[in-house]
Amino acid sequence: MSESIRFVDLIQSRIDGFLDARASILVSIADELSPIAAFSRDFLSGGKRFRALFCFWGWQAVRTAGDDAGDAPVLAGGPLDAVVSVASALELFHAAALVHDDLIDNSDTRRGKPSAHRRFQALHDEEGWQGSGESFGFGAATLLGDLILILSDELFDEGLQQLVSPAARRSARAEFNRMRIDVTAGQYLDIFEEIGWAGRPDADQLARAERVIVYKSAKYSIESPLLIGASLAGATVGQLEALRAFGLPLGIAYQLRDDLLGVFGDAEVTGKPSGDDLREGKRTVLIALTREAVPAGARAALDELLGDPDLTPQQIQTLQMTIRESGAVDTVEGMIARNVERAIAALEEAPIGDAAKAHLRELAVTVTRRTA
DSSP, X not given: OHHHHHHHHHHHHHXXXXXXXXXXHHHHHOGGGHHHHHHHHHXXXXXXXXXXXXXXXXXXXXXXXXXXTSSOOOOSSTHHHHHHHHXXXXXXXXXXXXXXXXXXXXXXXXXXXXXXXXXXXXXXXXXXXXXXXXXXXXXXXXHHHHHHHHHHHHHHHHHHTXXXXXXXXXXXXXXXXXXXXXXXXHHHXXXXXXXXXXXXXXXXXXXXXXXXXXXXXXXXXXXXXXXXXXXXXXXXXXXXXXXXXXXXXXXXXXXXXXXXXXXXXXXXXXXXXTXXXXXXXXXXXXXXXXXHHSOHHHHHHHHHHTTOTTOXXXXXXXXXXXHHHTTHHHHHHHHXXXXXXXXXXXXXXXXXXXXXXXXXHHHHHHHHSOOO
């Protein structure tokens, strides 16, 4: 995976340079905007870069299709620069989504550090400014997320302008636009399920939770980055469909793993409090399966506790035990395994480069067996 490591380094360098240039614009407007620039850089430093990597290997998969030598050397400049900018734009979009997601969920932490709105709140309190620090934090973080979202579109366009093929530009832009609609729709459905589940038949809850997974995460995390990268290389309809058949089930498996980590993850590894999804009341596949499996009394107790932001560690442990003993964890693990099998089967038949297939297989393991 050394080529992936080199690409991640290129991504960080591109993001840093891009944000530094925009920071100078902000500070030229007013010195008071310097925290916006600083928090943007901090929030986009590091991370797993999965979306950027799937974009890169989607590009490589098409670029090297039919190449007997496997992966042709990737040199600086030319099409690679376009891929670096587009993949970096995906990372900016992801960062903006996280800022807004933390606002929606009222989360205190992100990757083991204070979330954006809590950082702005702390700044307000440290400076002794008037008014509510919490209100300032929420307002400032909303604008930070909006700004990063705007910058992601600007950087995406910069990447597209480096492509020669108008068809490739149109295809990548169309997929990017659709991705943004899908993830916004999925985010809305996610928060709707937290308050609308009680008025829906219990039998529908699993299907509704699966729909959230597809639109909030699976498409945006893996399928769309793959297709955007492939489009940059001039992918055929057949290649796009093959990568879609790989990316969607893998994206579902990715989010199912995330749901397990949201309930059982180690806070020191995930950077989020253990059981955070339980406090937020996430109506995930894991919860839907638990509710189906437990008797009425346990289901009522689960419903009463789920979504209480003041859950004690003991109550978290009780909910975790209920979920484990229901068999839902084993069922979700089985769903992850089956979706990975579907993805790999589709990958084997895909008309793409063999070396890229090998890298995508490795990524499939990485994203579905992670601990954070």
